[in-house]
Structures are given as structure tokens and as C-alpha cells.
Amino acid sequence: MLILSAAASAAEPIYWVDLGLTQGIDLGFFMLRWYSLAYLAGIVLGYWHLTRMIKAPGAPLAQRHADDLFFYCTLGIIIGGRLGYATFYQPELWADPGELVQLWNGGMSFHGGLVGVLLAIAYVSWRGGLNFLRVADYIAVCVPFGMMFGRIANFVNGELWGRVTDLSVPWAMVFPGAGPMPRHPSQLYEALLEGALLIVVMLLLFWKTRARYRPGLLVGVFTAGIALGRFTVEFFREPDAQLQEFAMRTGLSMGQWLTIPLIAIGIGMVLYALSRPALGSGRPATA
Known part of the structure; x- marks a missing residue:
């Protein structure tokens, strides 16, 4: 606290409220929230x-499948993301269905959304007779x-802020509702x-290499990459209030524990994809 006080006296942090950000567009009868628009923009x-x-050579699906x-x-992201958040981060939401469906108030889990998307891919692949792994590569x-877009919306909403820091971080910021200390x-x-x-990374792999001809490579890189990114950022992110005791007891946040299996799965998929012959290579598959 003494270090933070000294830093605060030497310089001023950035105040989120001074950025002039709003939570959405006020239409008078309805608030069109940036959080919702972020999800829509990402999906579109x-x-x-x-x-x-799918117009490039080697596509495993047609436009109707897309x-x-x-x-x-879209259903998988919304339903899975919200149910995942209620399961892993705020179980009390299950007792209040009215609040559970209030997506505009924030509270979505990446891991829940991931499960929802995987189920959606599995269903479309099964119904269309498609190769699940190759379709997953394209979605990844x-x-x-x-x-x-979703994380930018979190910032615009002034939610899910980071841990307390000092003013040696030039972009340290004071968020409303998070106390007076820079974060x-x-x-x-x-x-x-x-x-x-x-x-x-993903665009370069798809458009500049032949990664799409190695089933599982793109989805493996995505899975390991996004999990490593999340694991790293969790060291700077404040754990959810209801899970701070859990983080202190286990040494890692809930988000970090959930990403460890994803890192292992992603690396395993990359190794698997690279150990198999590329599609169209003419080499027989190994046993």
C-alpha cells in the first residue's frame, strides 16, 4: 500500500470514467448495448x-453447410456461454431463471461457448455427412x-477489470466499482x-500455408493459442468476486484451471495433425 500511495502521488492513473464510454446506444425505448453488438459483429x-x-480449394463444406x-x-455461443458462466462462475444464477436469461447484463463463459460451438459443429457435420475435424478447422x-470484439465490449462496459498495479504501468486505470486503486x-x-x-496467426496459417490440408492442425493451434493467452492474462485479471477465495486456496484462478486441459488438448491435436500425411499428399496413412 505504501508503494502504491507513493506512485499515486507521483503521477495520475487513467480514469475509465474520463474516457466518455457508454454501455450502448440509447434508442429512447431501448438500450442497444455494445456487449450485444460485439457478439453480433463477431458472428457476422x-x-x-x-x-x-469455402470458396478456396479443399473446402470440406458447401455454402448451405456454412x-x-x-x-x-450462434445458438451454441449464446446458450453455452451463458450456461457455462452460471455453472463455473456464478452457480446462484440457476436459482433465478429470470436473471439467467438477462444476457445484456454480461456474464458469458468462453469454455461454455466452446462446448456449445462444438455441439453445433457436431450436429451440422453429422446431418450433412461432413468430416467433423475439418469443419472444426474452418470454424476455428x-x-x-x-x-x-467481446473483450473490447468488456472494457467498454467497465467490467472484468484487472488486478491492482502501480503507476509504473503507464496505462494503469481506475475502474468504477473497483475501488480507488489503479488496475x-x-x-x-x-x-x-x-x-x-x-x-x-490463424489467417496466416490458412491463407499462406497448407495447414487446412492437415485435419486438426488449425483447431489445435487455435485451442492451444487461446488457452495460453487466457492462462497468461489471468495473472493480470482480478478473479470474480465469488471465486477469489478459490483462487487464493488453489494458487490459480478458475479460468486458469479450465484452460490447462485445453492447452494439453491443443498441443496433442497439433502433434497428431503433423504426424499424419497431408490430404492429397499421395502418402498412405500410418497405422
Whole structure:
């Protein structure tokens, strides 16, 4: 506290309230929240990019399948994300169905949304007779768009702020409802690592290499990459209030514990994909 007090006297942090951010567009009869628009933008941009991807050689699905995926993945993101948040982060929501469905108030779990998307891919692949792993590769390239927009929306909402820091961090910020101490804007860290950086990596792999001809490689890179990004950012992110005791007791936050299996799965999928012959290589598959 003495160090933080000295730092505060030497310089001023950035105050979130001074940024002039609002939670949405006030239409008079309805508040169109940036949080909702962020999810919509991510889904629409992902769908647009998927339609471009399937026009490139080697696509495992047709436009009609992309349309079905757009619909079912949207349901998977919304339903899975909200139910995952209620399960892992705020179990008391299950006792209040009215609050459980209030998505506009925030509270979505990446891990729950991931399960929802996987179920959507599995259903569309089964119904259309498609290769699940190859379809998942194509979807994985598009997901980081939504991750980036979603984390930016968290910042605009002034929620899910970071841990207390000192003013040696030039962008340290005071968030409303988080007390007077400067904090890491961890929402922007997540937008960069889970969103912008992963967008660049996935687009380069798809468009500049032959990664799409190695089933499981793209989804493996995505899974390991986004989990590593989340695990890293959790060191700077304040644990949810109801889970702070859990983080102190176990040494890691709930988000970190949930990402450890994903890191292992992602690395395993990358190794599996690289150990198999590329599609169209002419080499027989290994036993």
C-alpha cells in the first residue's frame, strides 16, 4: 500500500470514467448495448470470412453447410456461454431463471461457448455427412474475431477489470466499482492475445500455408493459442468476486484451471495433425 500511495502521488492513473464510454446506444425505448453488438459483429464477420474460405480449394463444406453453422453456432455461443458462466462462475444464477436469461447484463463463459460451438459443429457435420475435424478447422479460424470484439465490449462496459498495479504501468486505470486503486486493463490484454494476435496467426496459417490440408492442425493451434493467452492474462485479471477465495486456496484462478486441459488438448491435436500425411499428399496413412 505504501508503494502504491507513493506512485499515486507521483503521477495520475487513467480514469475509465474520463474516457466518455457508454454501455450502448440509447434508442429512447431501448438500450442497444455494445456487449450485444460485439457478439453480433463477431458472428457476422466470422460468417463472412467462412464464406470466403469455402470458396478456396479443399473446402470440406458447401455454402448451405456454412449457413447452418451460422445459425447453430450462434445458438451454441449464446446458450453455452451463458450456461457455462452460471455453472463455473456464478452457480446462484440457476436459482433465478429470470436473471439467467438477462444476457445484456454480461456474464458469458468462453469454455461454455466452446462446448456449445462444438455441439453445433457436431450436429451440422453429422446431418450433412461432413468430416467433423475439418469443419472444426474452418470454424476455428473465424472464432478469434468474436473473442476480440467481446473483450473490447468488456472494457467498454467497465467490467472484468484487472488486478491492482502501480503507476509504473503507464496505462494503469481506475475502474468504477473497483475501488480507488489503479488496475490493469486486462480486458484489452485479452482482446490482444485471444483476439488480434490469434486472428493474425490463424489467417496466416490458412491463407499462406497448407495447414487446412492437415485435419486438426488449425483447431489445435487455435485451442492451444487461446488457452495460453487466457492462462497468461489471468495473472493480470482480478478473479470474480465469488471465486477469489478459490483462487487464493488453489494458487490459480478458475479460468486458469479450465484452460490447462485445453492447452494439453491443443498441443496433442497439433502433434497428431503433423504426424499424419497431408490430404492429397499421395502418402498412405500410418497405422
